[in-house]
Amino acid sequence: MANKFRPGWGILPVALFLAAWEVGARLNIIPAQLFFPPFSAVIEEFYTLIVNGVLLDNFLRSLFRVLVGFSLGCLGGLLVGVLMGWKELINKALNPIISILYPIPALGWLPLLMLWIGINEMLPIAIIFICSFFPVCYNTVAGIKGVDKNLIQAARTLGASEFKILTSVVLPLAVPNIFTGLRLEAGMAWRVIIAAEMVAIPTGIGALLMRAESLIRIDIIIVCLMVLSMMCFTFERVFLYLEQRLTAKWR
């Protein structure tokens, strides 16, 4: 089980790192000074971007895309995964197709989707959908197949119908596996959305990053990276927390 994040001693290395950064930049001991603002300047810019609404606006756009695309992708992956894990016939039918599509990197779909969907809000959502659907589906199938057959037989002799076995025994026991998929993909969704926004979409954190680059605004770039780090981290932690809430009692 992953260790829980506890603020405390973990803060110390971060603080030392930031201090070194600040001092290094202020003392002018790093070459290419223009390209290296001190930490305090970055924080200042962070504040400005929040106040003038630029950061919030772009962040909310990215967040919205991630939430919608990720939710749909997970729901779809879960649904198809449950069907495949539970009904061997469906598994036999879909598994070959999924095995072919799964290895394609989500961003590889981008050019195709740009032409199919066009450059609009649906594009990033579709990319996120693809990026979350396959892994969640895959982990769900693995989770369901991994449930001890004896437990299913036991439920059967106790009078449970097939559907009841699925909801009361198989799914709860597949939760750890399913959540591993969700957790990994929650961070992945952020990585993918940024790339998509950098390449194809004029709004969102990724687009903001690219604009900052063309204006040589290192401070804005670093602000964006900080936001991304926080979001990936938060998403993964939320799923870790949910998983532990659901399974801590019996695992």
Next chain:
Amino acid sequence: MMPSIELRGVTNFICRHIDLRIEDGELLVLLGPTGAGKTTLLNVIAGLAEYNGSVLLDGSPIDDTPPHQRGIGYLFQDLALFPHLDVSANITYGLKVQKRPPAEIMTRLKELLRLMRIEHLAHCFPRDLSGGERQKVALARALAPSPQILLLDEPLSNLDLRTSKYLRIELKSLQSKLGITTIYVTHNQREAEELGDRIAVIYQGTLQQVGTPQEIFFNPQNEHVSEFIGSPNILPCKHCREIGQGLMEINTGGLTIIAPYEGTEVNKIAISPRDIYISAEKPPGPDLNRFKGVITEIDPSPPLTRIKLEVGDHTLLAEVPTQIGEEMDLEVGKEVYLILKLRWIKTLIDHSG
């Protein structure tokens, strides 16, 4: 009496044309070595394995009834407790999926927790229970929906000796209290004798013999049965008389043997080769059930060495662990001492002969 379960010509990948009747309220032990088809036969009855032939419950065939409607309580060998449910939820699982009223479920839960003496464990999860406790929970879960038939698959094989002996006694008294028709699978002959009203010996998917423990033990019908129950030495009983302390003295024509007294005269006695103790020196203790014998044959096939001995007018078969046999320098013609272990001498009261 009406048979509670009847198997007619059950055949599948391991079972070979099995006919078997289990009477209402009976405890039948299915005895056989690993891989003989014991578990498969239970799965056939529970509807979890495919088969040809017919299974009848109270006279009517249930071959087309799916497992969840057969009304059978099944205790699996690995117990198969639901790890994500606590003890209470495990026990009431069957009642809940059958949508019994909540009040009934609560009453039944309390009843079973009390019956199994596990009230204090109601909110524990399976991972926190000991082997014996898990066994009780699994049994309570199987009994909860009040099944007509109880199938037990080696329920005690994974427990330490003492717990398993204790639970065996509990199980037997529980079964007779509930009067539930039970099939108990084991490869342990002692367990079979202690528990079974009748024993069915199964070997390579074929029923070899069905009978009371005494019938099986004193009259094994073929070499598979005889081999499996340990080829007992069977001695005739010429005279016997009670000598107090729950014991009797039996004259077998040559040997005078002390055996547990069961309240009646006996016709035959039997003792397993493994229950005969062999010693090169004269053993200490009173001169009871101790005899001198001459080795006539030795068959060292590890882990056991089988020894044929001439004792008085009788030939007895004994077994010792091969290593101990080697240390004792056993050889044909050598004279050794035997002790027949008192509590393992079985007596047959055969009214017909």
